[in-house]
Amino acid sequence: MRIGVLLSLAVVFLHAYVVSSVYVVEINNVIGPYTLSQVQRAISLAEQNNGAVLLLLSTPGGLADVTLQIMREIGNSPVPVIGYVYPDYSYAWSAGTYILMSTHIAAMAPHTVIGSCQPIAGGTPINESKTLNALIGYLETVSKSYGRNGTFARLCITQNLNLGAEEALRQRVIDVIAIDINDLLKKINGTLVLLRNQKTQLIITSTILKRAEPTITETLQMWLSDPVVSSILSLLAFILLLAAFLTGHPAAVVAAIILLVISMFSFLPTAWLGLALIIMGAVLIMAEILMGMAAHGAVAGVGAVLLIIGFLSAYPANFFSGELIHIKDWWLIQLGLYIDIAIFLGFLSFVIYKIIILYKQRPPSEFLTSLKGVEGVAIDDIGPESPGFVKVFGEYWRAVSDTPVRKGCRIRVVETIGDMLKVEPLQC
Known part of the structure; x- marks a missing residue:
């Protein structure tokens, strides 16, 4: 009763934001286009469901342009975005620090570290003044807008300064230290945050956590961005190109091209990746047909898989998890999806028909032996x-x-x- 009265008074006399659910995004790898996509989706879900976004940061850094886009998304977010370096003994270096300092509430677990923000290009630190001054000015401005220490923003870029949780709190770089998520939500309840340039009281009435899981295309991009996977794909592409040069076999050329193109998917904006997968899948199926099934259906099979993944990625990110994002004129999007599926099934049926006719003319056993x-x-x-x-x-x-x-x-x-x-x- 008493809590209800206080809550009502807060809403009347203060501009308050009442949080009924928290959407969690785990940023525990290299920051790339898939990270931006996840953050955008979480903000959209939180806006439509009166929630907040919690970014769990445990990252060595990532791409500069993507990081700046994420900072801009957070700054323009209609819902509170909380940055939290977690779990304990984690770190949020470089791009992770940029994102943490741009969130409405910045928090760290007790034994975590932030800092080392000097940009790097091709493994070499950038010392060019134009780039450094631009990043320093932007990070200082963002930090000061939330009442945080702008000096650290400068030093973590120019001197790669690092801070632990206690020191970061003492120097007003972060807002709170929390041992876990529940502790964090308790400590920030009732906090004043700057939300779209307006001071707003954050009132957390529920601690329902909903994870914004990565989509199919985001997972693919995440996987391709792994340095080990990237190295293996590059090596296989080189071996196949060498084999194609020595034998002149068309299947080796196609396979090498497939690997080279797929390895570039990690740099595409996630929103365009689905379209790229559909186009590439169709091209591979047609190439296999034009080669007279010279690769015994392997190339066409890869193409079919890419087509299916591409079409699945066209659906709203939370469609299969049962939490649909409400979109204006949703019926029009549904109609477009149904038309796409009909075209895809018709095309796939045509391809299967042609393959059956081809194999009837030339039995697989005879062709392979x-x-x-x-x-x-x-x-x-x-x-x-x-x-x-x-x-x-x-x-x-x-x-x-x-x-x-x-x-x-x-x-x-x-x-x-x-x-x-x-x-x-x-x-x-």
Whole structure:
């Protein structure tokens, strides 16, 4: 009763924001486009459900342009965004510190560290004054707008200064130290925050935590941004390009291109990644068909997977978790999705039909165990008593022919005789 009366008075006499749920975003890896997407989605959900956003920071840093976009999103957010370096013994260096200092409430667990904000390009620290002064000015301005220590903003960029939780609180870099999330929410209840340039009292009536889980495309980008995964993809692409150069096999070229393009997905804005996946999937399926299924359906299979992932990513992020983001004119988006699905299913049915027809004409067992019916080019003059070499699928084979074949003519494999092919001429 007493709490209810106090709450009513607070709402009447102060500009208050009553939090009924908290949307949690875990930033526990390198900050990239997927991080921006998660933060934007969490802010949208919190706005529509009278909630707040809690960013759990445990990161070595990330991309500068994405970080600045996240800071701008937080500054313009209609809901409170709380930054918290957590769990204990974590760190939020570089981009993590930028984000923490731009949140409406900045908090740290007891044994955590922030700092080391000098920008890096290609592994080398940037000392160019234009870039440094721009970042210093922006971080100082953002920090001071929340009543925090602007000097630290300068020193963490120019001198890579680091601070522990106790020192950060003493120097007014952060607002609170909390041992866990529940402790944090208790300590910030009733706090005044600057929300869209208006002092607002934060009233937390519930501690319902809802995690903003990464979407399919965000998870893919996160995975591709891992340095180990990136190195493996680059190495495989190089090996496949070398194999394609030595053998001339089209499947090796296509596979190398696939890996190179996929490795670039980590730099795409997440909103465009779904479209890129759909386009690439369609291109791979068509390439496989045009190659006469030379890769035995492997390329088309990868294309189909990319198509499916791309179409799934077109749905609102929380569709499959049962918490749909309310969008104006949602029926129009639904109609567009249904049309896309219908087109996709029609295209996929057409591809499957063509594959079935192709395999009926050329049984898989025959295609995989022999080269019967495969076309190639004669490298030498070939006759019944004068064997020569032909090039099939980018590889050289010794061959004979009942009918004379001149060098450079198109040939078709009639049968395999041991390690030799029997061919027939097609055209010269």
